[in-house]
Amino acid sequence: MGDIAVRAEGLGKRYLLGERLPYRTLRDSLARAARVPFRALTVRRREAPSQGLPASPRYLWALREVSLEVKRGEAVAIVGRNGSGKSTLLKLLARITEPTQGWAEVQGRVGALLEVGTGFHPELTGRENIFLNGVILGLNRAEIRRRFDEIVAFSELEKFLDTPVKHYSSGMYVRLAFSVAAHFVPDVLLLDEVFAVGDHAFRQKCHHRLRETLQAGTTVLLVTHDPAVAEQWCSRAVWLEGGQVRADGPSASVVQAYVASQE
Amino acid sequence: MGKTDAQFETRTSSVLRLNRRETLVVRIQPSRRWGFPSLGEIWHYRELLYFLVWRDVKVRYKQTVLGAAWAVLQPFLTMVVFSLFFGRFAGIPSGELPYPVFSYVGLLPWTLFSQGINQAGNSLAASAHLVTKVYFPRLLIPLAAVLALVVDFAIAFGVLLGMMLYYRIVPTSAVLWFPGFFLLALLTTLAVGLWLAALNAQYRDVRYVVPFLTQLWLFATPVIYPSFLLQGVWRVLLGLNPMTTVVEGMRWALLGVGAPPGRMVWASVGVVALLLITGLLYFRHTERTLADVV
Numbered sequence: 001m002g003d004i005a006v007r008a009e010g011l012g013k014r015y016l017l018g019e020r021l022p023y024r025t026l027r028d029s030l031a032r033a034a035r036v037p038f039r040a041l042t043v044r045r046r047e048a049p050s051q052g053l054p055a056s057p058r059y060l061w062a063l064r065e066v067s068l069e070v071k072r073g074e075a076v077a078i079v080g081r082n083g084s085g086k087s088t089l090l091k092l093l094a095r096i097t098e099p100t101q102g103w104a105e106v107q108g109r110v111g112a113l114l115e116v117g118t119g120f121h122p123e124l125t126g127r128e129n130i131f132l133n134g135v136i137l138g139l140n141r142a143e144i145r146r147r148f149d150e151i152v153a154f155s156e157l158e159k160f161l162d163t164p165v166k167h168y169s170s171g172m173y174v175r176l177a178f179s180v181a182a183h184f185v186p187d188v189l190l191l192d193e194v195f196a197v198g199d200h201a202f203r204q205k206c207h208h209r210l211r212e213t214l215q216a217g218t219t220v221l222l223v224t225h226d227p228a229v230a231e232q233w234c235s236r237a238v239w240l241e242g243g244q245v246r247a248d249g250p251s252a253s254v255v256q257a258y259v260a261s262q263e
Numbered sequence: 264m265g266k267t268d269a270q271f272e273t274r275t276s277s278v279l280r281l282n283r284r285e286t287l288v289v290r291i292q293p294s295r296r297w298g299f300p301s302l303g304e305i306w307h308y309r310e311l312l313y314f315l316v317w318r319d320v321k322v323r324y325k326q327t328v329l330g331a332a333w334a335v336l337q338p339f340l341t342m343v344v345f346s347l348f349f350g351r352f353a354g355i356p357s358g359e360l361p362y363p364v365f366s367y368v369g370l371l372p373w374t375l376f377s378q379g380i381n382q383a384g385n386s387l388a389a390s391a392h393l394v395t396k397v398y399f400p401r402l403l404i405p406l407a408a409v410l411a412l413v414v415d416f417a418i419a420f421g422v423l424l425g426m427m428l429y430y431r432i433v434p435t436s437a438v439l440w441f442p443g444f445f446l447l448a449l450l451t452t453l454a455v456g457l458w459l460a461a462l463n464a465q466y467r468d469v470r471y472v473v474p475f476l477t478q479l480w481l482f483a484t485p486v487i488y489p490s491f492l493l494q495g496v497w498r499v500l501l502g503l504n505p506m507t508t509v510v511e512g513m514r515w516a517l518l519g520v521g522a523p524p525g526r527m528v529w530a531s532v533g534v535v536a537l538l539l540i541t542g543l544l545y546f547r548h549t550e551r552t553l554a555d556v557v
Contacts, residue, residue: 015555029465029466091554092291093291094397094398095289095291095398096394096395096396096397096398096554097552097554097555098291098292098293098294098551098552099291099292099293100293101293102292103290103291103292104290104291104292105288105289105290105291106288106289106291107287107288107289108287110289110398112396112397112398114396114397115396118392118393118396118397119392119393119397121318121322123321123322123325123326124318124321124322128321131314132314132318135310135311135314136311136314136393136397136399137397140310141310164325
């Protein structure tokens with residue numbers, strides 16, 4: 001793949017609308033299975049005159065025919081409205097869910113920060129959660145141990161290291177979570193708007209860290225609503241709409257076009 | 264300033280080293296509908312497995328007054344109740360063994376099994392927050408749930424040793440077979456647990472089925488009674504239950520009484536293999552869409 005860190009070809013994700021419900025009951029599934037032979041007889045007769053397309057099951061293409069290439073070390077903002085497929089794209093690249101069609105290749109270690117503090121357990125102490133969260137993010141124990149002091153210093157929570165996280169204030173919780181995340185330097189970083197945390201000073205620190213990460217050559221894909229954030233951090237932006245790429249280019253112009261379409 | 268530069272240096276070098284170590288390219292595409300989870304990948308993620316087990320062990324008895332004593336109390340109190348009602352009042356025979364040891368040695372793997380399928384069954388649904396945020400082989404979740412119970416087993420096992428001392432029971436050379444039966448217990452638990460976990464991720468009915476299932480399964484396993492009470496076709500049916508082999512096998516291996524489970528072992532191994540293979544297939548099938556449905 002050479003210089004390309006992320007490549008996607010015709011990537012698509014289709015959801016069966018029913019699948020997005022919290023869960024199905026066994027009774028529903030059995031009932032549906034039992035109805036299949038009958039539906040073949042009845043549905044066609046009833047629906048044929050109305051639309052031509054069967055009304056159900058309904059599919060939703062959260063992402064369709066998305067192709068893009070991201071060079072190593074590049075920082076790309078993914079902008080778009082709610083439901084435009086931004087998060088789905090990130091989830092596909094992070095392998096959290098599988099594409100329905102197309103393919104993608106990602107080179108090197110992938111870090112997905114779709115939220116901070118993934119896997120934090122309230123009963124465990126700050127110290128224990130640093131290890132647990134670090135391993136979940138993809139660090140190994142030696143790496144965490146090596147960066148442990150740095151992580152703790154960054155969080156400014158030295159005094160509360162052996163307190164269960166459930167006794168933390170929400171600000172402390174986020175600070176610890178972000179500190180672990182900030183010390184994880186993958187080859188490809190997938191970020192989902194996890195910036196706005198903590199007070200002003202802590203935010204400054206986080207921004208400083210992100211800048212360092214970018215300088216270290218990490219490829220970043222950043223999902224955001226915020227045009228200012230996109231322009232500040234990324235030289236390039238991809239604008240998704242209805243699950244498809246509407247525009248792809250220098251962030252200044254793409255973001256401008258996106259903002260213009262919102263008004 | 265100088266400090267920041269130094270940090271930056273170390274970070275950069277570690278990134279480069281990672282690149283050299285894992286120049287792997289991950290390909291993301293629709294997978295086949297049916298297949299097996301990759302064992303190589305499980306191995307790759309062994310450290311995460313370790314931490315998931317560690318978390319479960321640490322958290323299980325947090326904020327309980329008795330702590331890890333629960334691991335002993337559950338099988339022990341059950342044994343006391345069983346000894347009283349089944350051993351004394353109902354007069355169920357226990358062969359050459361005192362009823363308390365007879366039932367306790369059965370309760371050890373039984374507790375592992377019943378808690379294991381319960382925990383593993385709930386594990387995926389309970390880890391929805393992980394499954395929807397980060398990638399790793401999902402098999403680690405039920406696997407960790409089962410492995411975490413091995414610690415409880417080990418603690419409760421200590422009490423068995425005490426009871427053997429009290430009743431002056433000396434194990435024979437059959438004790439060498441114990442690891443085999445223990446492994447069979449783990450695999451049985453895992454096989455059933457995988458099925459339940461995958462089903463429960465989609466159908467939350469499962470959580471109501473599991474307590475009922477464990478209750479029935481207990482009666483189909485010679486924990487309370489010895490299997491020699493059953494004859495003919497019932498005996499064969501009992502043999503198809505792998506937990507029968509586990510319980511009787513452990514009794515024989517640890518306490519040196521009764522006959523070694525003969526052909527029954529192969530029937531049990533066959534059943535477990537079947538459950539495990541289908542369980543892995545079904546689990547992998549569910550894993551593909553897990554983040555969308557859980």
